[in-house]
Amino acid sequence: MIRMTLAEVATAVSGTLEPFGADAPTTVVEGAVDTDSRMIAPGDIFVAKPGETTDGHLFVPGVAEAGASLAIVEHRVDAAITQIVVPDVIAALADLAREVVARVRAGGNLTVVGITGSNGKTTTKNLLERILQDEGETVAPRASFNNEVGAPLTMLRVTPETRYLVCEFGAAGPGQIARLAGLVTPDIGVVLMVGLAHAGGFGGVEATLKAKTELVEAIRPGGIAVLNADDARVVTMAAVAESRGVSVRWFGRGSAAEMRAEDVEVTASGTTCTIVVGEKRMPLRLRVLGEHHVMNALAALTAAREIGVPLADAIARLETVEIAERWRMQPLGSDRVRIINDAYNASPDSMAAALRTLAQIVEPGQRKVAVLGAMSELGEYAGEEHDRVGLLAVRLRIERIVVVGPDARRLFISAIGEGSWDGEAVFFATADEAYDYLLGELRDGDRVLVKSSNSAGLRHLGDRLGESFS
Structure with missing residues (x-):
């Protein structure tokens, strides 16, 4: 401090x-x-x-x-x-953070960026931090410090020499983003997407939209909202921004985006695409695994561009990032059996993205194996969304679907109902049982996705598998 x-x-x-x-x-x-x-x-x-x-x-x-x-x-x-x-010590923590950031900002050298979205916040934060740290002292959250405790603790790490403060804003209910973002009134606010993550706490996707809009409402007048042009719900935030004197910049893969990606290709070693800004076209070779991380990279590049970082420099720095974060599409194991540990969190959107990545990276002769646990905080949507994941896994021709934990059993039943009944889909009540099965089942050439919400605890199963097949 x-x-x-x-x-x-x-x-x-x-x-x-x-x-x-x-x-x-x-x-x-x-x-x-x-x-x-x-x-x-x-x-x-x-x-x-x-x-x-x-x-x-x-x-x-x-x-x-x-x-x-x-x-x-x-x-x-x-x-x-x-x-x-x-x-109230939590309120005091917030008040202290507000005061400290205000004092540093009064020095005139601090730019604050806030990031929210149903998925991708931590990855985007890490990518933007990597870009900015070569420009000057940058403070960003450790891991996913994005709640009423973690966000203020991050803010309190700023010093008079800090040039960039990157804040990640998560929420499990209405009003939380408004409170956290209100502590710093960001110069730039980034909204990645609006999906069903934590929908149970918000009361539905429309309530989630309202909550994520709180970041746009907290941007200082004259600031910039960086919005996902491919997400229809996020697009509606432009009117809110403009009504408050906040400019809008668009990223995405469609033609409406000012910063967009074309020619996206996914392999086991990463993702390549062409970044297009106006007449400028530049290749990007992300080492981070997964097509969905292209959108996170676009968001980071757009924010960095508004700060004044040359596009070529920003791209070069992104290409040095090896993993988004531990337990987020983290490659483990070996070329013989590759484990992809993505079990820090899960929502319907991120689960679908991870499964599609698994389908994209296999080569002829290799098997796709999905080890799946429950998605938490979906409330009334939990049943049907687990059904959808089970159906998608079968339709992507995942050769082995290993479902773990009682809360994910409906996903298993859905896969069976879709036709994965001849041993392709199996269910285990515990991670230990799944581990024992996988030790005997996995073979050379297998590509294994481990995916669940944090509460399901499969990230530790992914680590164990990574060590066993390293």
């Missing part, structure tokens, strides 16, 4: 300062801010967040011993450390 006095921090979070030892209101703090006591180093600031299984207040004495300079708490803790007492 930037240098601030204890009094300034207390004012920012509307808290009561209780100094300890030699500390006074004028004492300066500038350590990292975290809610995880294990990450606290000397001089850091600990936010004692209550959790579902434990309470951060229990760890205040431990962080004091570790040398933390300050604890933000909801009640005074008997520990040898200065504390600021607030009514």
Whole structure:
């Protein structure tokens, strides 16, 4: 965090300062801010967040011993450390992030980019971070730090030297993106797509559209909305942007896009395409696996172009990225048996994209094997969407469909009903059972997709398979 006095921090979070030892209101703090006591180093600031299984207040004495300079708490803790007492530590975390970003921005050198969408946020964030880090100090979320805790923690990492802050905004319900994006009022907002991911929490796809539009509504007047020209729901956000004095830039694969991709080809080693901007045509060779990542690359390139990065430089930097993120279309195993671990999250759109990628990368003589778990947070849409995935897997001629977990059983039944009944589709209640089956079933030339939502836990199954066939 930037240098601030204890009094300034207390004012920012509307808290009561209780100094300890030699500390006074004028004492300066500038350590990292975290809610995880294990990450606290000397001089850091600990936010004692209550959790579902434990309470951060229990760890205040431990962080004091570790040398933390300050604890933000909801009640005074008997520990040898200065504390600021607030009514709600999560609200305080947001307030502190707002203040820190505002102070850095006042220096006139910070550009803030916000990214949202039902799928692709983390990949797009990573791609844009790779482009911008060669331009100047860039702060972006670790992993998928995109919620009410992770987003402010990312914002608090900015320094006076930071030129670019890339924020990823996720949400499980209405109003969350508005609150998070409102902390920083982005200069550029990127909306990737509107789909059924988390539809159960939002109450349907139209409510999801409204929630994703919250990012466009948070862009500062005079800013830029980077929108997916191929998504009809995202297209409707242009009117919202323009009504607020926000310019619109389009990316996509159709002719309406200002930054578009043509001649897309997918192989086991990556994806190639031609980037077209006006009369300019440039090749892009993404090492990241999957045709759907072309759209993420287009979004990152469009945002970077608006920032002022030359297209050739941006493309060259994208071509150095090997994987989008751990557990996202991550190649494991070996050329003999290739495992594609994409089990960090799943929605109907991302599940379909991953299955199509599997179908595209096999060569003659190789088998397609899909190890599939449940898609979470779909609410009333869960049954029919698992049905659709089962049907798609069969129609893509996936030779082995391995369904794991009771919540995914309907996917298995759907595949059986579509004709995958002669041993092509199998069901296992646990990942361990599936692992034992796959050890005996997989053979040279197999290409194996492991795909599920995070809650299904198949990412660890993918890792085990990767190690076994490395």
